[in-house]
Amino acid sequence: GNSVTQMEGPVTLSEEAFLTINCTYTATGYPSLFWYVQYPGEGLQLLLKATKADDKGSNKGFEATYRKETTSFHLEKGSVQVSDSAVYFCALSDQAGNTGKLIFGQGTTLQVKP
């Protein structure tokens, strides 16, 4: 079945460091791919998305490119801030039955230190 695998956390970086959080997926067909962010004590918020191969999603300085050849959707940011500390979830839309359900990775905790 469809699945999403993210790099293990936690990831600890200093402010202004470069961030990469790896995400690979297994899916049949052509799913849409998403990154969600969860700040402490809050629900998930959509960070960015890509709906077809080679699309690049971007938002708030984060970006990710839908790579079908490597089945990846790695999240990157050139210069992280303390306020980026959160849990990041990679997800894909499960197209089976066209219900639009999301399948999530296990989440990667990012901690940015001043």
Next chain:
Amino acid sequence: NAGVTQTPKFRILKIGQSMTLQCTQDMNHNYMYWYRQDPGMGLKLIYYSVGAGITDKGEVPNGYNVSRSTTEDFPLRLELAAPSQTSVYFCASSRGQGASGNTIYFGEGSWLTVV
């Protein structure tokens, strides 16, 4: 600017008790979902609904029930609470199918502990 609203935010239940998590959305979305999030894990789909009167099981439906009598509301019921149901529960909604890239909006979560 309500979006998806869940109540209660926190609840402690005793084993065998029952309760209902309420969820309402004001965006006139057809699709609604209930997920649970266990520590260190991603979210797992419990139940979903593609419109009023229509519900279906997700990955982990056992021990739960749902109903969808209106477009706005999608309550989740735990009939006989068990410690394995200790989790954070998220309600979500989307205008159309998430598969087509429609954004899924999440509530703030409900922290449930069963002791």
